Amino acid sequence: MRWGRLRRLSQTGFLLLFLVLPFTYLKGQITVMGTLASLKIGPISLVDPVSGLASMIAVQEVGWTLFSGMVLPVLLALILGPVFCSWVCPWGLLSELFDRILRRKVGRIPSWLGPLRWSFLGGVLLLGLATGMPLAATISAPRLLTVLPMEIIFLGGATAGTLGLLGVLLVLEVVLPRRLWCRALCPVGSTLVLLRLRKTLTIAWSEPTCRPELQGATCFVKCPWNIDPRHMGPRDGCTNCGTCVERCPSGPSLDYSFGRTEPEPPTGLSLPVRMGK
């Protein structure tokens, strides 16, 4: 399966959607509208889980409207994992583009990345509680990047607020180690990673068929998140992008799987067997 091509198609599709939507608002279309903080599709309301959570924390009250909007995105993350990050988020696309332009090298995930991720998420949520404002929503990169076209196309100009926050994120993206905002700091992504359960879609590694002596550990080198799919924990931040599955030179040794308990290769989503010549 050409997961990489499918994923690019999905990412650009969502990017185009948020570029086209503001033009339709000008014509009065509001059946499908919103941004990646909250999207309305007909009667269905979708709310980014961490934005909703931050809002609940800020007012210390659980609103029914808000809660019901969070249900479907949370379910998606519980079943398919943080696919939002790799298949939907336009900041992810931009961040991957930066990786390519800056020709960044692959390196092992530093040990401080995990602690940084959770303390930053906790810190932002606590600061939200202290200030009484959903700051996690304010600094959400997918929100900013989808609000921007609306401001430019629908309102006729970007605001200093959106541009300023995006500017800060861009500087962090360039100055800090590879994709640090995406991998460790983004509250949206961290929350989705937190929602990973034992049976959530993941990348399963079958050791007997793995033959790194063929081309080296392609999976680790090609991973846009610097994760080694062979030795990863559930909270290491894998977003199920599928790059390692597609690039695996020993065919079936990496594949999508619901849960990683069963040792035999999974059925259903598995690839055709391509063993050595």
Add this chain to the structure above:
Amino acid sequence: MKSPDSAENRSRRSLWSRFFSEGLRPPGARPENEFLGLCIKCGRCTASCPYQSIRQSGWEAGLAVGTPVIHPREIPCYLCMICPDVCPTGALEPVSKQGVDMGEAVVDTDTCYAFLGILCRACVDACPFQGTAIKQNLALEPIVDPEFCVGCGLCVPVCPAEPEAIRVIRS
């Protein structure tokens, strides 16, 4: 004297309100501290407004950057009541037109033409609650009744005085 609607004046006005005016919250907004806690700045109210009245606040709003505001000097609220229904967080709650409380119009009696003895009833005619929210007294001067004024700001851009002799104070 420059015409109040000259391009130069309009741009100065919009610059002024973009950077220094506080702006009003959209109709149906919860009390400000709850509003700030609930609003996730998703932009759905902004996108739903057919008049483009709802803008996103800038850095002058501090941590509330990105929250929706209405600047009646630029575009007032026409009370179409679409935006309260599209808010996903409950920061805006559905209300009736009469129940809206965005602010309260205040007339500057020093610059208002009617108070200066010039016949003018532009604000009275623009008011959607004409006869209750803005009334004319026996001297034909406009008098705002805070009990009925919802703060939509429709009276602001029509005021011929320069600067406007009527403005809306956020409630």
